[in-house]
Amino acid sequence: MSDKVRIALDAMGGDHGPAMVVAGAELALARHPGSEFLFFGNSALLSPLLEARPSLKSASRLVHTDIAVKMEDKPSQALRYGRWKSSMWLTIDAVKKGEADMAVSGGNTGALMAMSKFNLKTLPGIDRPAIAALWPTVRGESIVLDVGATIGADADHLVDLAVMGAATARILFHLDKPTVGLLNIGVEEAKGLEQVREAGRILREEKLPDLDYHGFVEGDDIGKGKVDVVVTEGFAGNIALKTAEGTARQIGEYLKGAMSGSLRARIGFLLARPAFRKLRERMNPSRANGGVFLGLNGIVIKSHGGADAEGFAAAIELGHGVVRDELLTKITAALARAGKLPRQALGGAAS
Amino acid sequence: MSDKVRIALDAMGGDHGPAMVVAGAELALARHPGSEFLFFGNSALLSPLLEARPSLKSASRLVHTDIAVKMEDKPSQALRYGRWKSSMWLTIDAVKKGEADMAVSGGNTGALMAMSKFNLKTLPGIDRPAIAALWPTVRGESIVLDVGATIGADADHLVDLAVMGAATARILFHLDKPTVGLLNIGVEEAKGLEQVREAGRILREEKLPDLDYHGFVEGDDIGKGKVDVVVTEGFAGNIALKTAEGTARQIGEYLKGAMSGSLRARIGFLLARPAFRKLRERMNPSRANGGVFLGLNGIVIKSHGGADAEGFAAAIELGHGVVRDELLTKITAALARAGKLPRQALGGAAS
Numbered sequence: 001m002s003d004k005v006r007i008a009l010d011a012m013g014g015d016h017g018p019a020m021v022v023a024g025a026e027l028a029l030a031r032h033p034g035s036e037f038l039f040f041g042n043s044a045l046l047s048p049l050l051e052a053r054p055s056l057k058s059a060s061r062l063v064h065t066d067i068a069v070k071m072e073d074k075p076s077q078a079l080r081y082g083r084w085k086s087s088m089w090l091t092i093d094a095v096k097k098g099e100a101d102m103a104v105s106g107g108n109t110g111a112l113m114a115m116s117k118f119n120l121k122t123l124p125g126i127d128r129p130a131i132a133a134l135w136p137t138v139r140g141e142s143i144v145l146d147v148g149a150t151i152g153a154d155a156d157h158l159v160d161l162a163v164m165g166a167a168t169a170r171i172l173f174h175l176d177k178p179t180v181g182l183l184n185i186g187v188e189e190a191k192g193l194e195q196v197r198e199a200g201r202i203l204r205e206e207k208l209p210d211l212d213y214h215g216f217v218e219g220d221d222i223g224k225g226k227v228d229v230v231v232t233e234g235f236a237g238n239i240a241l242k243t244a245e246g247t248a249r250q251i252g253e254y255l256k257g258a259m260s261g262s263l264r265a266r267i268g269f270l271l272a273r274p275a276f277r278k279l280r281e282r283m284n285p286s287r288a289n290g291g292v293f294l295g296l297n298g299i300v301i302k303s304h305g306g307a308d309a310e311g312f313a314a315a316i317e318l319g320h321g322v323v324r325d326e327l328l329t330k331i332t333a334a335l336a337r338a339g340k341l342p343r344q345a346l347g348g349a350a351s
Numbered sequence: 352m353s354d355k356v357r358i359a360l361d362a363m364g365g366d367h368g369p370a371m372v373v374a375g376a377e378l379a380l381a382r383h384p385g386s387e388f389l390f391f392g393n394s395a396l397l398s399p400l401l402e403a404r405p406s407l408k409s410a411s412r413l414v415h416t417d418i419a420v421k422m423e424d425k426p427s428q429a430l431r432y433g434r435w436k437s438s439m440w441l442t443i444d445a446v447k448k449g450e451a452d453m454a455v456s457g458g459n460t461g462a463l464m465a466m467s468k469f470n471l472k473t474l475p476g477i478d479r480p481a482i483a484a485l486w487p488t489v490r491g492e493s494i495v496l497d498v499g500a501t502i503g504a505d506a507d508h509l510v511d512l513a514v515m516g517a518a519t520a521r522i523l524f525h526l527d528k529p530t531v532g533l534l535n536i537g538v539e540e541a542k543g544l545e546q547v548r549e550a551g552r553i554l555r556e557e558k559l560p561d562l563d564y565h566g567f568v569e570g571d572d573i574g575k576g577k578v579d580v581v582v583t584e585g586f587a588g589n590i591a592l593k594t595a596e597g598t599a600r601q602i603g604e605y606l607k608g609a610m611s612g613s614l615r616a617r618i619g620f621l622l623a624r625p626a627f628r629k630l631r632e633r634m635n636p637s638r639a640n641g642g643v644f645l646g647l648n649g650i651v652i653k654s655h656g657g658a659d660a661e662g663f664a665a666a667i668e669l670g671h672g673v674v675r676d677e678l679l680t681k682i683t684a685a686l687a688r689a690g691k692l693p694r695q696a697l698g699g700a701a702s
Contacts, residue, residue, distance in 0.1 A: 110537075138604050148536055151544060185499055185589040186461075193502055193586060219593025223601035235544060236590050238536040239583075242570025243591045247598040250574035253489050258626040268623030275609040275616035 004034045005323055006101050007316060008094035011041030012068035012087040014106025015306050018042070021106070022049040024303075024312025026056045031313070032320055038094055040065060040087040065090060069111045071305060078111035079118065088112060092119050095298040102299035102319040104290075106312060109302055113149050113293065120298040123332060125340045128153075129295035130161055130234070131302060132168055133241055134318065137225030143169050143178075144222060146234040147241045147291060153233035158182065158199035160340060164294040165229040166211035167334040171325040172318075173228060177210065181217035183232035183240070192216065199231075210334045290315030292322060294331065299323055355385045356674055357452050358667060359445035362392030363419035363438040365457025366657050369393070372457070373400040375654075375663025377407045382664070383671055389445050391416060391438040416441060420462045422656060429462035430469065439463060443470050446649040453650035453670040455641075457663060460653055464500050464644065471649040474683060476691045479504075480646035481512055481585070482653060483519055484592055485669065488576030494520050494529075495573060497585040498592045498642060504584035509533065509550035511691060515645040516580040517562035518685040522676040523669075524579060528561065532568035534583035534591070543567065550582075561685045641666030643673060645682065650674055 007028075011021045018041055025037050036059055039046055043064035050057040067086040069078045082089055088107050094100040096119050105112050109131070117129055130146035145165045146153070153161070162180045169178035182200055184192035191197075196216070203213040214227045219240060222230050232240070259269045259276075269276065289311035293300040299322055303315035358379075362372045369392055376388050387410055390397055394415035401408040418437040420429045433440055439458050445451035447470050456463050460482070468480055481497035496516045497504070504512070513531045520529035533551055535543035542548075547567070554564040565578045570591060573581050583591070610620040610627075620627065640662040644651040650673055654666035 110542075138601050151536070183590060185502070185586055185593075191461075219590040219595075220597030220600065222594060223597035232590075235536055236587050239534060239570040239587050240590050240594045242536075243573060243594045244570075244598045246571030246574035247595045248602060249571065250489050251599060251602050258629055259623075261626045261629075265623045265626035268619045268621070268626070270619070272610075272616045272619030272623065275612045275619070278609055278612075 004036050005032065005320055006036045006038065006099065007319065008038045008040065008091045008100035008103045010088045010091040010103070010105035010107055011039045011046055012107070013112075013305075014303065014312070015071070016308065018045045018049060020307070020309050020312055022046065022053070022056070023309035024307075024316065025060070026053050027309055027313035028316040028320075029056055029059055031317065035059060035316075035320075037061070038063065038091075038100055040090040040094075041068065042066065063090060069108050071108050073108060073111060075108075075110040075114035078108060079114055082111065082115070083118070089115050089119070092116050092298070092300060095300065096120055101323045102301060104301045104303060104312075104315055104319055106303035106305055106307055106315075109148060109305075112300065112302055116293055116296055116298070116300045120296045120300070122295050123297060123328075123335070125335055126160055126164075126295040128157060129293055130164065131291040132165055132294050133291045134172070135222055135230070135241075135244075137223055139225030141173070142222065142225055142228055142230060143172070144230040144232070144237060144241065145294065146232065146237050148234045148238035149293070150234045152235065153195065155195045155198035155202060158195065158231055158233070159202050159338070160295070160335070161231045162199070162203060162211060162213070162229065163208065163334050163338045163340060164331050165231055166208075167331040168292060168294065168322065168327060169228045170210065171327055171330060172321050175228060177212045178228035179214045180211045180229040180231060181214045181221065181227035183219070183222075183230055183236060184216040185218065186216065206338070208338045210337060290318040292318065292327070297328070299327060355387050356383065356671055357387045357389065357450065358670065359389045359391065359442045359451035359454045361439045361442040361454070361456035361458055362390045362397055363458070364463075364656075365654060365663070366422070367659065369396045369400060371658070371660050371663055373397065373404065373407070374660035375658075375667065376411070377404050378660055378664035379667040379671075380407055380410055382668065386410060386667075386671075388412070389414065389442075389451050391441040391445075392419065393417065393438075414441060420459050422459050424459060424462060426459075426461040426465035429459060430465055433462065433466070434469070440466050440470070443467050443649070443651060446651065447471055452674045453652060455652045455654060455663075455666055455670055457654040457656055457658055457666075460499060460656075463651065463653055467644055467647055467649070467651045471647045471651070473646050474648060474679075474686070476686055477511055477515075477646040479508060480644055481515065482642040483516055483645050484642045485523070486573055486581070486592075486595075488574055490576030492524070493573065493576055493579055493581060494523070495581040495583070495588060495592065496645065497583065497588050499585045499589035500644070501585045503586065504546065506546045506549035506553060509546065509582055509584070510553050510689070511646070511686070512582045513550070513554060513562060513564070513580065514559065514685050514689045514691060515682050516582055517559075518682040519643060519645065519673065519678060520579045521561065522678055522681060523672050526579060528563045529579035530565045531562045531580040531582060532565045532572065532578035534570070534573075534581055534587060535567040536569065537567065557689070559689045561688060641669040643669065643678075648679070650678060
């Protein structure tokens with residue numbers, strides 16, 4: 001990897017399109033002046049946006065394509081019309097070809113995962129990729145995976161998720177041995193889904209070197225930050241993530257309602273405004289925007305479809321963290337130490 | 352059913368024990384002076400609590416038992432030592448024998464469900480019971496089921512849940528045709544779990560008379576109140592419920608932190624205190640405490656294990672609502688209209 005971090009951006013992804021992506025890249029460049037950007041998308045839309053930002057423009061290259069993956073299409077449809085030529089495909093392909101260190105897209109999650117899997121292929125020993133999300137907690141942040149890549153998981157897949165999630169936590173949170181919990185409906189060993197219990201038995205008995213297995217955790221333990229890594233399959237994980245987002249938004253609505261009540265309340269809130277601003281920031285999902293695709297031969301970051309420029313910059317930032325600390329090398333080494341990889345698949349990765 | 356609502360209470364259930372249960376019953380009696388209470392539990396603990404409340408005492412009967420189900424026991428263990436004689440069993444048994452119109456317990460959920468199923472049996476045509484929760488939303492309240500009774504569900508079971516949930520919403524929310532959504536990870540028809548897609552097909556095509564099928568909903572649609580009834584199997588439902596509770600608590604912590612910041616913030620919050628009190632009330636889980644067990648020959652209400660007296664009173668209140676409007680009769684009739692019951696199983700229930 002060169003000193004400069006090279007970032008491929010799907011400029012057509014997300015609900016707010018090229019303007020949001022370019023503005024997000026500008027914010028990210030200000031924070032990491034060594035970055036280089038590769039934009040893929042409609043040049044008629046992108047050129048004027050870059051012209052207006054000379055310093056960003058000088059750090060960027062623009063590759064035109066007419067084809068953009070639609071948010072509502074099925075992965076199979078998107079692959080049919082978007083393979084080889086859509087902005088999403090080309091963004092991933094830049095990572096495949098070694099022209100970029102990571103790909104970032106705010107587009108259709110299912111299509112992004114399907115194209116990433118098709119183009120980059122999964123790591124040796126991993127059949128099914130996962131999406132890891134950064135989850136704000138009262139203690140800081142945790143990693144929750146899988147938040148929607150793969151529905152259902154047997155015990156072995158859950159153990160893979162634990163190993164990959166822990167490797168990510170080691171890098172992002174600078175921890176030696178992150179704590180890992182399996183999401184379940186009850187914390188007793190005898191409770192919940194059979195495959196979750198079996199994964200718990202494996203993690204308890206095998207005492208893997210790179211993680212500290214805590215046991216089962218429940219939905220309300222995520223926000224407490226009880227463990228650094230919460231492991232679950234993609235259906236339950238996605239529902240947990242979206243439910244938490246919905247609840248935060250709902251309480252935000254309540255708060256707005258309370259603030260616009262009596263005159264006394266309005267004066268009080270006016271005085272407390274700086275404190276509220278801080279609160280809003282903590283509740284703001286763009287602070288922790290970005291899902292990391294795990295289990296692939298390359299770094300792909302999914303930004304939230306509804307993210308603004310600030311959120312998109314946070315997703316790029318997340319990519320900086322994992323690229324700088326060489327996530328793939330560390331995941332491969334951790335999988336090997338967990339006995340999940342044949343030695344010959346390792347190359348020089350195990351350290 | 353007599354005019355008076357007769358309520359059997361497991362006085363030993365919940366984290367806070369008899370004192371909380373008796374105080375909750377007193378609050379409930381004040382709101383529904385026609386209530387009669389049957390307390391099951393340790394009379395050495397209960398008698399003094401009732402002596403101190405003469406009007407509650409005169410509306411109550413106390414049945415002594417030494418045996419209480421522990422919060423941490425497996426359902427099978429609880430059944431072994433608690434069948435026939437624990438406070439939980441006797442509470443359910445009072446409903447079975449027709450001595451009470453409903454049972455309320457804050458005890459071990461798994462044990463309560465196992466004993467309820469064993470003693471009351473399921474409704475004809477229903478194999479597996481469910482727990483329905485009242486979920487506060489920005490529009491009011493919705494019903495979410497199953498929040499933890501039964502792990503996994505095939506398409507038919509999900510349709511049963513839709514029918515039973517809609518019958519409950521008709522009663523509790525006074526609606527003719529509640530809207531029903533299936534919880535999934537994406538709203539497009541082709542997304543998510545196969546059994547959820549199949550249930551969606553059945554609900555779309557069969558156009559059941561007692562509900563208005565909306566389609567799929569995602570985790571963040573629950574808090575928006577997008578539908579009156581959200582249907583999912585017990586694993587995902589429990590994780591959604593607990594995650595929402597955890598997120599609300601987490602934001603409460605943030606809020607507390609923000610309020611105790613600068614002097615200016617503290618003065619502001621002091622002025623806005625009445626508005627905050629209202630907000631706290633809306634965020635308070637005891638406002639909507641209580642899960643209704645559905646699919647059984649009898650009404651059993653689960654109160655949150657950590658509920659205070661106010662929360663326990665809310666669970667009793669919920670029972671009042673469903674008993675008064677004869678939930679079981681309406682569910683049986685709705686199942687019949689949905690073609691889920693043989694006509695001969697109906698008796699006079701279908702109207």
